[in-house]
């Protein structure tokens with residue numbers, strides 16, 4: 001039961017390829033080996049990368065035959081071992097059900113006004129007539145939005161301010177390029193034991209735990225927020241979640257990076273494609289609904305997905321890419337390659353939101369949120385958040401790019417962000 005072919009160079013060199021040039025490297029491998037190939041990356045392990053729709057569908061519909069694997073070894077300790085993202089079935093499903101209601105239907109509609117208010121407050125602080133980077137501003141918005149979803153009205157309690165600061169410091173730390181270099185050369189264990197990592201991680205854990213302890217002694221509020229849902233949740237045997245489990249769930253939700261990165265990319269894409277920007281503005285000015293904004297968000301997530309692969313470990317043998325792959329194999333449905341495949345997206349390198357007006361996004365060909373039972377549980381929420389922020393910004397200020405050239409993709413240790421962090425000017 002051999003794995004599909006792939007680059008034969010030493011693991012250390014493959015690690016360098018992955019760290020420095022992941023996206024072009026994935027493209028080269030597909031050109032050479034086809035829609036399924038094996039990467040052997042030092043410190044990351046062996047991955048069978050899948051870029052064929054049928055294989056991706058087979059993984060996403062395999063239920064509990066596929067289980068947890070981590071695409072980024074740095075994230076493990078941040079999320080914590082008891083996080084929903086790292087738990088196996090059936091515990092995984094139980095955990096999902098606890099927080100899912102907070103990201104669905106009526107809850108999303110309720111939060112739309114909060115998102116608008118947070119965005120307007122942020123815009124008011126933007127400088128006029130001088131360049132500034134949008135990505136950190138978007139990080140501030142998305143952090144505030146998620147704080148309010150998780151803590152409800154309690155988000156305004158000054159005792160939570162240190163948590164905000166520490167979370168921002170942790171995100172900055174995780175995204176430092178030198179961490180990626182250290183990860184490649186010395187491995188995740190070394191990085192996790194390093195002073196910098198502990199210094200960034202420790203205070204976040206302390207603050208999250210302090211809040212969990214405070215909240216466990218208080219009555220459940222009338223309008224439950226995510227913390228109170230987690231505190232009220234019961235395991236199958238009727239016992240409540242322990243402090244450690246609560247900490248892991250909180251940090252899993254609070255360390256969301258993809259929304260701010262995707263927002264920065266959305267503005268970068270729009271500002272470098274003036275016709276799409278004009279059409280988006282027209283939709284807002286003439287109150288024409290949000291079909292085009294929706295397509296803009298979908299097209300940005302297609303062209304610039306913040307995460308290029310999702311990964312799973314086979315819990316049973318599975319037939320993929322014409323081979324029987326053994327239990328334990330790590331398979332990686334490749335978002336980046338599927339989204340650039342001209343068989344699914346003609347002229348894949350063109351930013352053309354219209355394609356999503358002509359044809360709905362395919363379940364297994366548009367997968368920025370992954371898929372199957374582990375699909376991002378906040379996918380609808382994140383799309384709504386992006387549309388609302390876009391609407392507020394485009395109707396309040398006239399943004400323009402500082403440089404006429406599109407920004408290149410910069411790989412930090414967690415996300416794939418705009419190289420200049422979305423450099424813009426107002427006016």
Ligand code: HEM
Pocket residue numbers: 084085086096146252253254256258259262306307310311368369370371372373374375376377378379381382383
């Ligand atoms: C544009 C924004 C976002 C993108 C592109 C994104 C992307 C992803 C991806 C690719 C996965 C892995 C899915 C898989 O393995 O199949 C995931 C999982 C997850 N995401 Fe998101 N995400 C976004 C926003 C958010 C937000 C705002 C939250 C919550 C505040 C969130 C919470 C989660 C959680 C809890 C999981 C784990 C789900 C599970 O294992 O059952 N995400 N996300």
